[in-house]
Amino acid sequence: MTDTVQAGRRKFFDLARPSRQHLLGYILIAPAVLMVAAIIIWPLVLAIDLSFQQVKIPRLGGASRPFSVSNYTWLFSSEEFWLACWVTLKLVVVVTAGSVAVGLSTALLANNRFKGRTIARLGMALPWAVPEIIAVVIFAWMFDTSFGLFGWLAIQLGFTGQMIPWVSSSTAAFWAVAITMVWKGFPFVSIMCLAGLQSIPSDYYAAAKVDGANVWQRFRWITMPLLMPVLGVTLVLTLLWVFRDFSIIKVLTGGGPLRSTQTLSIMTYDQAFQYHNFGRAAAVGVLTLVICIVASLLMLGRRSKSIY
């Protein structure tokens, strides 16, 4: 009698028993689930809750304000929000297109066989390893209004008669941000595309050559279709990065001049930590998240699984 009880008890803790294997799985995943609940889910719920309260600076545990949609009605009727949406859209399109163009061409270049290829590949993706803030320091000086290199170059090349007011002109500030972001963002595209290119079997090209396909035809009918899955994911990840980036814009232009570089991310942050409107800030942030989710689901569709 005692033997069977003991045997039963021993078996209860025996995680090797097939029926207990799931238990071990749950035990192993529990710490991560708890952490994620504490530092991601709970804050996210708080943020959504905040966005429905008229609150300036929230106190945890303080009496929560009554439910109100005033933050959202303020947002949708404010010009600032629509301007931020427009700026974000422009920046996302320009930077993503620029990064893909430069990234794909450098990847195609580095995919050739030549001496020193390893070093060339390292060099071409080096900006990836330069921290965003340092990239901003470099470009802020190159875009300096009085003594910047880019302004001087523009004069030498005959684009303009005098130095470009990068800080006070809306258009110039936007392009300064965009160029900095492309320099920081293209290496990721390049790295991903190169990995994709190298997984294409060289037999395909050899076969196409035998059939008389020229360089363009090989690129159009072999490289592009086989690269598409990688390129699609990369595109979405780059897009999300531009959408949510804070440090480059904040340090380079601060969102100015006249909010011409204020994206939704910058608006979220400034509403909270500059104007102390936490409720409104949370509302902008929640909308940004919703837009990100909808946009990437639309772009990836059924392939959305491959993103993680």
Added chain:
Amino acid sequence: MRRTFVQSLALYATVVFTLAMILFPVYWLLVTALSTTDELYRLPPTFWPTDPQWDIFARVWAAKPILLWLWNSMLAAIGSVALSMLVSVSAGYALSRYSMRGGATMGMFVLTAKMLPATLLVIPLFSIFSSFGLIGSLWTLVLAHSTMIIPFATWMLKGYFDTIPKELEQAAMVDGCSPVGAMVRVVLPIATPGLAATALYAFVLSWSDYAYARTFLVNSPDNWTANLGITTMQGEYVTYWNDISAASVFIALPIIAIYLFLERYLVGGLTAGAEK
């Protein structure tokens, strides 16, 4: 594939030209650091200083607490990477080996967590941390950076564990190993390159953060991280570009060194998710 001489020449010329364009900003950072103030505020710009000011590095190192900033960045990165890896390794293993209810939901969640803007999460985190009296402490960064690292690390590690055949553990268990023993003694050693890649990538992620550091630590200079410290050198009216450039070199070096020497691992981490 044989190239003609002209084709080779064109290829090398293109490569060199592209590299020069891409690396020019990094070169310019060095030139700016080494130039005298006179040379900086002059047009046309000086492309290589006549008398390179190599002592600028020593001067800036002495004038600004750069070592402290680097140390703080290091602490925050090591703390968040250690904490995240601890929970992510076991979670990634569980997701890879056990079919669990909610596995697909977890996948969707990781996807969403990747889209979570730091500027949104920083708002509730600020309230939470201030009610726990944590504002100004490096612990805020350890926790905040973990919000970025845990979702991606878990999924990346699951991918690595998926590539290790289950038969290895089954063999170990037949030989009398417990399931936990099989994981620790058999699977983890094989997954070491994957673990290293994930940890390295997470380290870079933490090192690059600016938004969280700026929000939580701006009023405690003793805990400033490298990125936050650098931005405080940007003056409202005058910026000493040679000083800030020299300091930037110090702060960019660790990540660039990691990149140059361990690129294989980092790139493995980057591309792991996309090639499936």
